[in-house]
Amino acid sequence: MSTTPRLSPTDPVSLPVPGKAPASRRPRVAARVRHVALPLGSLLLFLLLWQLLAASGTWSETLVPPPSKVWDAFIDVSTTHDGTRGYNGTTLIEHLGISLRRIALGAGMGIAAGVVFGLLMGTVGWVRSLFEPWITFLRTLPPLAYFSLLIIWLGINEEPKVTLLAVAAFPPVAVSTTTAVAAVPKSLIEAARALGASRWDVVRDVVAPSALPETLTGIRLAVGVAYSSLVAAELVNGLPGIGGMVKDAANYNNTPVVLVGIIAIGVSGLIIDGLLLRLERVAVPWRGRA
Known part of the structure; x- marks a missing residue:
């Protein structure tokens, strides 16, 4: 006999209200609103405090421009005005594009080398013993410490800039990949070998996927280090380039242009970091769930 309860004509029935989100969706909608409103509110608060500080007259406009x-x-360096195109004949987007190309070349080479060395050091003990102290030594050096040496060796054109960014991006990836490879469960490796996998098969099918989440974290750190080294890389013969623009404007106490360059570097860095986060979610969707 069926025991399914039946509704009588007098029982209340809950119907969806048009225009009103179900209760289960309200927390998600509220979280999304907070996710957008909080950064926007903090930006508006920052601009308000900045305007109040500039209007107070505590410092001159050379130090704190409104x-x-x-x-x-920003408008001046992005357009042609009074017969002058951008800053030093190059618009802001062109300065930024040239710097991003340098970062792509330099950080790309550093990241590729870091992944290779990380896999080698994580899987071959004597390679780790040989190279790890040198990588740690390199990781502790500020970029300006060896930039002058790169200029002596490579000149003042593109080579020292790209090399500096590559050297700056290399250690974070190498260290994170090495740590991730060394942390791969031995049981997985032994199981793969028991099934007849070669050493290359183990690295490709077991070690590399297991190390991928930490490697992607190292790549994010490497890109951040490369960005923080950008102005240093463009100290010499950096125009055109966003870091070179900042350095040249600072030489003439042109604080507004300096701030425009700093904001451009920061905003582009945020966008690239967001893209890397998106790549991480696509490449390793299991992260944080297992």
């Missing part, structure tokens, strides 16, 4: 002057500088 946001309106920085905006005017």
Whole structure:
């Protein structure tokens, strides 16, 4: 006999209200609103405090220009005005594009070398013993410490800039990959070998996928280090380039242009980091769930 309860005509029935989200969706909608509103609110608060500080007259406009002057500088370096194109004949987007190309070349080479060395050091003990102290030594050096040496060796054109960014990006990836490879469960490796996998098969099918999440974290760190080294890389003969623009404007106390360059570097860095986060979610969707 069926025991399924039946509704009588007098029982209340819950119907969806048009225009009103179900209760289960409300927390997600609220979380999304907070995710957008909090950063926007903090930005507006920062701009308000900046304007109040500039209007107080505590410091001169050379030191703390108001946001309106920085905006005017942004328009000037992004367009052609009074017969002058951008800054030093190059627009802001072109300066930024040239610097991003340098970062792509330099950080790309550093990341590739870091992954290879990380896999080698994580799987071959004597390779780790040989190279790990040198990588640690390199990781502790600030970029300016060896940039002058790179200029002596490679000149003042593109080579020292790209090399500096490559050297700066290499250690984070190498260290994170080495640590991740060394942490791969031995049981997985032994199981793969028991099934007849060669050493290359173990590295390709077991070690590399297991190390991928930490390697991607190292890549994010490497890109951040490369960005922080950008102005140093463009100290010499950096124009055109966003770091070179910042350095040249600082030589003339052109603070609005300096701030425009700093903001451009920061915003582009945020965008690239967001893209890397998106790549991480696609490449390793299991991270944080197992």
